[in-house]
Amino acid sequence: MGETYAEERSGEAVSDEGLLTDERVKLVGLAVSLAFTAVIVGFIALVLLEYVNYDLLISVAPRFVVAFARVLAVVLVSSVFAVTLGVLVGLGRVSRTGVTHSIATAYVQFFRGTPLLFQLFIIYLGIPSLWPPGGFPISRGWELAPPVLVVDWTFITAVVALTLNHAAYVGEAVKGGINAVPSGQMEAARSLGMSYVDSMREIILPQAWRNALAAIGNDQVILVKDTSLLTVIAFPEIITVFREINSNQFDAWTPIVLVAVTYLAITLPLMRLVQYLENRAEWGTGG
Amino acid sequence: MTANDQEDRQVSADGFDLPEVEFEKVNKYFGENHVLRDVDLAVQDREVVVIVGPSGSGKSTLLRCVNRLEEIQSGEVRIGGEAISAPDVDVNRLRQRVGMVFQHFNLFPHKTALENVTLAPVQVRGLSKSEARERGLDLLEEVGLGEQADSFPAELSGGQKQRVAIARALAMEPDVMLFDEVTSALDPELVGEVLAVMRGLAEEGMTMLVVTHEMGFAREVGDRIVLMSEGEIVETGPPVDFFDNPKTDRARQFLERVH
Numbered sequence A: 001m002g003e004t005y006a007e008e009r010s011g012e013a014v015s016d017e018g019l020l021t022d023e024r025v026k027l028v029g030l031a032v033s034l035a036f037t038a039v040i041v042g043f044i045a046l047v048l049l050e051y052v053n054y055d056l057l058i059s060v061a062p063r064f065v066v067a068f069a070r071v072l073a074v075v076l077v078s079s080v081f082a083v084t085l086g087v088l089v090g091l092g093r094v095s096r097t098g099v100t101h102s103i104a105t106a107y108v109q110f111f112r113g114t115p116l117l118f119q120l121f122i123i124y125l126g127i128p129s130l131w132p133p134g135g136f137p138i139s140r141g142w143e144l145a146p147p148v149l150v151v152d153w154t155f156i157t158a159v160v161a162l163t164l165n166h167a168a169y170v171g172e173a174v175k176g177g178i179n180a181v182p183s184g185q186m187e188a189a190r191s192l193g194m195s196y197v198d199s200m201r202e203i204i205l206p207q208a209w210r211n212a213l214a215a216i217g218n219d220q221v222i223l224v225k226d227t228s229l230l231t232v233i234a235f236p237e238i239i240t241v242f243r244e245i246n247s248n249q250f251d252a253w254t255p256i257v258l259v260a261v262t263y264l265a266i267t268l269p270l271m272r273l274v275q276y277l278e279n280r281a282e283w284g285t286g287g
Numbered sequence B: 001m002t003a004n005d006q007e008d009r010q011v012s013a014d015g016f017d018l019p020e021v022e023f024e025k026v027n028k029y030f031g032e033n034h035v036l037r038d039v040d041l042a043v044q045d046r047e048v049v050v051i052v053g054p055s056g057s058g059k060s061t062l063l064r065c066v067n068r069l070e071e072i073q074s075g076e077v078r079i080g081g082e083a084i085s086a087p088d089v090d091v092n093r094l095r096q097r098v099g100m101v102f103q104h105f106n107l108f109p110h111k112t113a114l115e116n117v118t119l120a121p122v123q124v125r126g127l128s129k130s131e132a133r134e135r136g137l138d139l140l141e142e143v144g145l146g147e148q149a150d151s152f153p154a155e156l157s158g159g160q161k162q163r164v165a166i167a168r169a170l171a172m173e174p175d176v177m178l179f180d181e182v183t184s185a186l187d188p189e190l191v192g193e194v195l196a197v198m199r200g201l202a203e204e205g206m207t208m209l210v211v212t213h214e215m216g217f218a219r220e221v222g223d224r225i226v227l228m229s230e231g232e233i234v235e236t237g238p239p240v241d242f243f244d245n246p247k248t249d250r251a252r253q254f255l256e257r258v259h
């Protein structure tokens, strides 16, 4: 019986299995990843030893520190607003009130359906041009903590555009998170006499939040990287500093290394924070 | 105490004029599907009514109409004489008088057993946290889970979860308790502990509407059995009559299949 079975599976099936044993797959995987790592590490070492100008690196590093702080300020403010607004958008998307649902849906469609760059221009150029030339009240801004925190029209544009854009994505994540909560949860809460709002706040949203956390965190990482677009509205962020140094010093690799380090200095801790929050939300399953 | 309750129940089942729960000519549709057909049913104070019937016959829907998890299309449902579908009725206040226990527990996974039990009393009835906590611990003790107060649902067995769910419903001090196949999702060896809690409640005089496939429980604890079929109540009577002397063909067919 067993033999017949093996015979039936002769030819490609058997030779297939011959190639793809667990042991061989493991070895090939290990070899490929080691080779990959060797190439990357070799390349980075080459860059660091041969192409990076360390005098220049040290002299321009403070400009990246300032850019880091500016980007961090924009990210923190935009992220808090985007997640807050995103929860409301998500609630609108699951609302059974027709008008609320339609408005939330249209909002998401517009902000996901057009480029962030374009949305930046709508606010940066469009809004001031609603006033007669020279009449736009916010031009000089407020120097809260110069040079890092200057709340001028550029800063406001950055925060508003990133908030509106990412609230749409967070809203979709929250909607998915709410829909993934079993309907019995709302029924149990309502059957205890809790109102819709109380049930949402106490029962549905905490679970939806956990369901959506990975997607929301992922979006906040994208938000960090989206600040690179702010270079087109002359917000002195990380890429702006890179372009200045690159064109003045005719050096690519020194500022490239600094750009990588600066972005990762924001995104890596952010990813860790998300992981921490995810672990913390594993109720009663060892977390 | 128990003997007294038994007597009380007999009296109220016969003589009380205001039923705790009352269905009058209730019709319920899901689209074209006519799920409850002219249902009439009165549950007296302290009475335990067990609803049996084949799957899809409308048992769950009947229970869910009592606290308006489902809306009815015609007829009237009353709780303590009050029509629940009246336009000015406060559905949240109404639901406080009706405890419900579900087949799949529906415990709140992000809250401990005790938090599950104390949440609604604090949120809805405005009890102080310490008061709710004290009463919650008492209730958990009563269902045999004093030790598990700080456990999350994921750390409890099915039987323990269902007992927490019962305590959670009782914490609102309801007039009526609804049980919808609360042992159907349990491993057989865990069914007994949940039925024991329900039996205790019945002995204390709780008014109960119980949907179950546990015929032993229905016979022993039920004051009255209601058989549903295709959205209609086809037979109703005391357990002895229903099980040993069914009047209708459908009751006889049903009993043949479950035995």
Ligand SMILES: Nc1ncnc2c1ncn2[C@@H]1O[C@H](COP(=O)(O)OP(=O)(O)O)[C@@H](O)[C@H]1O
Pocket: B030, B033, B035, B053, B054, B055, B056, B057, B058, B059, B060, B061, B062
């Ligand atoms: N939410 C719903 N939407 C549409 N049809 C439903 C819904 N819930 C129940 N039904 C239908 O109503 C009928 C009665 O269901 P149910 O009350 O759950 O029966 P039982 O509890 O006796 O098994 C079935 O035909 C079922 O398909």
Ligand SMILES: [Mg+2]
Pocket: B059, B060, B061, B180, B181
């Ligand atoms: Mg059912």
